[in-house]
Amino acid sequence: MIQTIPGLSSALLLAAAVVCGLLALAVVIRRMVRTEFSRREELRRSRVRPLVLDILDGDTSFDLSRRDLAALVLLASETAGYVRGDDRSALTSWLTTQQFARTCLKKMKSPFALTRARALSRFAPMAHLAPRSIEQMLNDRDEGVRSLAAQSVGLSGSAALTPPLLRSIEGPRAIPARIVSMAVLRASPTSIAVFGDTLVDPNHRVRALAIDLAGQLNLVDGRKAIEDGLDSASSEVRAASLRSIQRLGSPLSVAALERMPLNNTPEFWSAQALVRELLVG
Amino acid sequence: MEILTGITYWVTWTLIVYYALYNGIFLLVLLRGAREVSREVNWPSAMSLSEVFANPLTPGISIVVPAHNEESGIVDSVQALLDLRYPLSRIVVVDDGSTDSTFHTLQENFDLRPSKKALAAVPEHQGEIIDVWATRNGELTVIRKHSVRLRSDAVNAGLRAADQEIVCMIDADSLLERDALLHIAAPFIADPTVVGVGGVIRPANGVTVSRGAVTNIEMPKRWVERIQVVEYLRAFLVGRTGWASINGLMIISGAFGAFRREAVLEVGGLDVNSLAEDADLVVSITKKARDENRPYRLAFVAEPVCWTEVPNTFSALSVQRRRWSQGLGELIAKRRTMILNPRYGVLGMLTLPYFVLFEFYGPIFGVLGALIALAGAVTGLITWQLFMLAFFVSVGLSLISSLASVLIEENAYHRYSRLRDVFTLLATTLIELMGFHLVHTWWRLQGVYRAIFRRPSEWGTIERAGFDQATGTETVR
Numbered sequence: 132m133i134q135t136i137p138g139l140s141s142a143l144l145l146a147a148a149v150v151c152g153l154l155a156l157a158v159v160i161r162r163m164v165r166t167e168f169s170r171r172e173e174l175r176r177s178r179v180r181p182l183v184l185d186i187l188d189g190d191t192s193f194d195l196s197r198r199d200l201a202a203l204v205l206l207a208s209e210t211a212g213y214v215r216g217d218d219r220s221a222l223t224s225w226l227t228t229q230q231f232a233r234t235c236l237k238k239m240k241s242p243f244a245l246t247r248a249r250a251l252s253r254f255a256p257m258a259h260l261a262p263r264s265i266e267q268m269l270n271d272r273d274e275g276v277r278s279l280a281a282q283s284v285g286l287s288g289s290a291a292l293t294p295p296l297l298r299s300i301e302g303p304r305a306i307p308a309r310i311v312s313m314a315v316l317r318a319s320p321t322s323i324a325v326f327g328d329t330l331v332d333p334n335h336r337v338r339a340l341a342i343d344l345a346g347q348l349n350l351v352d353g354r355k356a357i358e359d360g361l362d363s364a365s366s367e368v369r370a371a372s373l374r375s376i377q378r379l380g381s382p383l384s385v386a387a388l389e390r391m392p393l394n395n396t397p398e399f400w401s402a403q404a405l406v407r408e409l410l411v412g
Numbered sequence: 413m414e415i416l417t418g419i420t421y422w423v424t425w426t427l428i429v430y431y432a433l434y435n436g437i438f439l440l441v442l443l444r445g446a447r448e449v450s451r452e453v454n455w456p457s458a459m460s461l462s463e464v465f466a467n468p469l470t471p472g473i474s475i476v477v478p479a480h481n482e483e484s485g486i487v488d489s490v491q492a493l494l495d496l497r498y499p500l501s502r503i504v505v506v507d508d509g510s511t512d513s514t515f516h517t518l519q520e521n522f523d524l525r526p527s528k529k530a531l532a533a534v535p536e537h538q539g540e541i542i543d544v545w546a547t548r549n550g551e552l553t554v555i556r557k558h559s560v561r562l563r564s565d566a567v568n569a570g571l572r573a574a575d576q577e578i579v580c581m582i583d584a585d586s587l588l589e590r591d592a593l594l595h596i597a598a599p600f601i602a603d604p605t606v607v608g609v610g611g612v613i614r615p616a617n618g619v620t621v622s623r624g625a626v627t628n629i630e631m632p633k634r635w636v637e638r639i640q641v642v643e644y645l646r647a648f649l650v651g652r653t654g655w656a657s658i659n660g661l662m663i664i665s666g667a668f669g670a671f672r673r674e675a676v677l678e679v680g681g682l683d684v685n686s687l688a689e690d691a692d693l694v695v696s697i698t699k700k701a702r703d704e705n706r707p708y709r710l711a712f713v714a715e716p717v718c719w720t721e722v723p724n725t726f727s728a729l730s731v732q733r734r735r736w737s738q739g740l741g742e743l744i745a746k747r748r749t750m751i752l753n754p755r756y757g758v759l760g761m762l763t764l765p766y767f768v769l770f771e772f773y774g775p776i777f778g779v780l781g782a783l784i785a786l787a788g789a790v791t792g793l794i795t796w797q798l799f800m801l802a803f804f805v806s807v808g809l810s811l812i813s814s815l816a817s818v819l820i821e822e823n824a825y826h827r828y829s830r831l832r833d834v835f836t837l838l839a840t841t842l843i844e845l846m847g848f849h850l851v852h853t854w855w856r857l858q859g860v861y862r863a864i865f866r867r868p869s870e871w872g873t874i875e876r877a878g879f880d881q882a883t884g885t886e887t888v889r
Contacts, residue, residue: 151812158838166831248455252458312469
């Protein structure tokens with residue numbers, strides 16, 4: 132027979148009842164506290180919302196309480212993610228005066244992934260202020276944060292960050308190629324110069340991705356670099372070059388295609404078909 | 413007498429160890445689930461979702477909707493699917509031998525024309541395809557086929573017309589939230605090894621729907637529906653999130669789940685002979701990936717995305733639960749070589765054994781153990797102290813896990829807006845455990861019997877009452 136401690140069962144049942152009661156109470160209290168907090172927060176945001184328009188107009192001479200100012204900073208950072216050009220510049224300039232960028236950058240070094248992710252998300256519209264910090268986040272230890280950093284680069288459209296973004300598809304802390312591609316397309320660079328030296332990167336995957344994206348973005352000034360990919364030893368790069376040449380659709384690429392060595396590879400036959408397509412139109 | 417005392421005593425102790433393990437493991441899964449839910453809720457996802465929506469590289473989704481005699485709701489369902497926020501979705505409705513005007517209603521409302529769309533050769537299905545229709549822009553395809561009274565056969569026929577990278581299977585009476593596809597596509601984009609994603613399903617009973625969107629959420633009126641709200645919270649929201657977090661997910665519900673098309677076709681689509689074809693698909697995909705040493709991951713999105721009507725009578729619920737239990741038994745028998753096989757990772761070493769021991773055989777332990785322990789305590793064969801210990805590990809810990817699930821929901825999503833609903837939810841957790849649990853165990857026991865003695869599989873029919881539709885300021889059923 133197993134010896135049981137006298138009174139143990141009653142104590143355990145009582146403890147379970149107490150825990151259940153506390154859980155039920157926590158549910159109710161959580162609901163009540165949230166309702167009240169949301170109501171106050173909504174009131175505060177309604178109060179400061181018109182001031183966002185004042186910031187956009189360059190009028191920042193308002194005097195607010197500490198909590199109202201915090202609400203306005205949050206609202207302005209959210210709005211900055213949805214606007215472009217002068218409006219974004221006006222908001223980010225004001226946010227910089229409020230030490231918002233500094234706070235975000237500090238939180239981006241937090242040991243907690245969630246804190247880093249939230250700070251990064253808020254800092255995204257101001258990425259051009261600290262591209263090095265965003266670049267470091269592309270190599271973050273948390274894969275979710277890394278993906279978010281790639282999306283931030285796309286959102287910010289920062290040209291300086293495009294090469295490290297493209298290179299982030301390789302390495303032990305790689306970002307999925309699809310996320311990187313989506314970010315580059317979101318940034319929509321208008322010149323091949325933004326791709327830096329990734330079009331001649333020694334890593335075949337990086338080079339193939341850069342060439343592919345140059346074609347998808349229809350970067351006509353990148354035609355020469357794209358055509359150079361046809362001479363690569365990697366079939367992945369050659370295939371990417373062919374796809375991009377086809378997308379650009381320039382008859383000027385015919386010469387490069389005809390230079391391809393005669394062999395029985397799939398790329399060679401694709402190139403021949405492409406030559407006909409470009410010549411016939 | 414001594415022998416009887418000894419048997420009762422050791423049966424009670426077995427019951428104590430059994431329930432301590434059962435609830436202990438579930439509480440650990442629940443803690444993992446809570447962590448994941450918290451991370452998902454607090455994670456800044458707005459940027460990711462807008463990326464998925466706006467990007468030309470977002471993978472397309474084919475939504476396969478099997479429909480059998482759904483004339484009353486099919487137009488609304490399809491319209492709601494067409495209105496979902498997603499850049500590239502193609503809907504494939506499979507009219508599975510409907511005898512009502514399901515097809516004609518679709519034809520009239522969506523201007524369907526005969527289509528010469530080439531269907532893939534796989535997966536195989538039994539019911540012969542009559543013809544294929546499509547809208548001009550190709551967003552909606554309708555396949556008419558002869559019914560063999562199997563949902564899985566209709567889905568397999570639909571998979572032949574699914575031409576996008578991801579396939580999503582939903583029931584015709586399920587209602588997706590507007591961003592549902594964005595949520596479910598995100599894991600596929602973030603991780604190339606993800607082969608399947610499940611979404612949270614919630615009972616639609618009690619919610620109000622307007623133009624294909626949920627506009628008001630209240631607790632249902634009937635206790636049988638309320639009990640299922642608590643069950644779905646515990647099993648879907650917290651349980652499956654927890655299992656997915658350790659890559660041990662075994663079920664992605666047929667009511668709403670998405671898979672990479674290639675992964676589904678590799679295993680031949682759904683098994684038409686299985687009552688648990690959704691779980692069978694997940695296990696098959698896992699087995700295939702593990703056998704071929706390929707990296708894979710099954711993810712679960714905790715954000716509530718799919719609303720489905722649950723049985724609103726005890727008799728309908730009993731049919732469903734017997735079927736679930738029998739289906740689980742059949743699945744376990746089919747996949748017995750995977751159980752406790754380290755080759756199959758967490759699924760083989762933890763999830764499957766857990767489901768065998770606690771979900772399948774649970775009713776046997778529950779009914780026999782509880783009867784023997786109670787009888788033993790009443791007749792004095794065991795002490796009341798020992799009985800109370802058994803009561804603590806079975807009922808006490810279960811109640812704690814149910815209440816913790818409610819707290820997680822309240823903390824993360826708080827979908828029930830009225831305080832009155834929160835109190836109802838709390839009361840329901842108590843009623844579910846104290847009364848309903850016994851009835852439920854009995855239904856499951858019948859399912860176990862049918863599975864063990866290989867009774868023929870039966871789907872049965874469940875009466876649908878339809879969603880509450882908001883009309884102006886009134887709400888009518």
